[in-house]
Amino acid sequence: MAANSQFAIAIHVLTILAKSGDERVKSDYIAGSVNTNPVVIRRLLSNLQDANLVVSQVGATGGTSLAKHPKDIRLSEVYNALPCGEIFALHSKEPDQNCPVGRNMAAFLCSLQKEIDKTMEEKLNQYTLRDVIEKIDEA
Amino acid sequence: MAANSQFAIAIHVLTILAKSGDERVKSDYIAGSVNTNPVVIRRLLSNLQDANLVVSQVGATGGTSLAKHPKDIRLSEVYNALPCGEIFALHSKEPDQNCPVGRNMAAFLCSLQKEIDKTMEEKLNQYTLRDVIEKIDEA
DNA sequence: CTAAACTGTATCAAAAGAGGTTACAAAAAG
């Protein structure tokens, strides 16, 4: 259960919001579709809000709706809105600095990590939430 | 400590092996440079062996060396040799199948996952172990 | 043939992270 599924759930949540248009959706409802706890959804929505992808309102008749059109929400934005880690982690303990390989490994891996991350971001940038909805609808 | 650093360590290990040429390197030595336990290294080497990237020999004077030239080892091979999971995980619990969004979400996410994985593989395919060594050496 | 030096694994413990749950403050609406 320790694999980060936040991105997957975020896509799911945003799709539901998109389908609801301007109507505010309650975390309880979303949780039902995702099959999880409302708090898990609210935690996620909190991240999406920080990234200006959704807008929530508290209080009775409260709920959440998209902050912009599905066509203006790129999956790269969604990915970056979440506190997901990197594609691969660096060493947990620092390598031996007396070893020429160990000494220079961290810097290399870090730049490789950045490059891969950029590649992934470019890929996700190609898709918007509207594309997702189209795919879902045609299924 | 639960972030998968196997890819990072694999690059480190392979670099050491490359620098040692035909000489067999002991897991104890590698563990010293990586700053971890020899068993962790042997576990990793076991995966790399299954992928035909390294060759180990048991017994006294045993150890491990590369199975092919650094220029013939692509980082994509290294990545695929390891039991790393996907870039992002799917839902841990199945979404509500009565919801039109929930019902079609898994299939969509799965294909997106595959596409991202392919992109990542193409990127890693651009680099060989020799490229890594060059970068390390010029640092 | 025996001792020493390795690898290959099994097994267990420890640490960290993710997700689920409960609880409750704060806000909005009626």
Place this chain on the structure above:
DNA sequence: CTTTTTGTAACCTCTTTTGATACAGTTTAG
């Protein structure tokens, strides 16, 4: 004021990764 709902904190549990110990099996040297 009561109800409804978000926003968060706190806590527990499950899973995964890493670290560590132990030991069987293999090879070399003497």
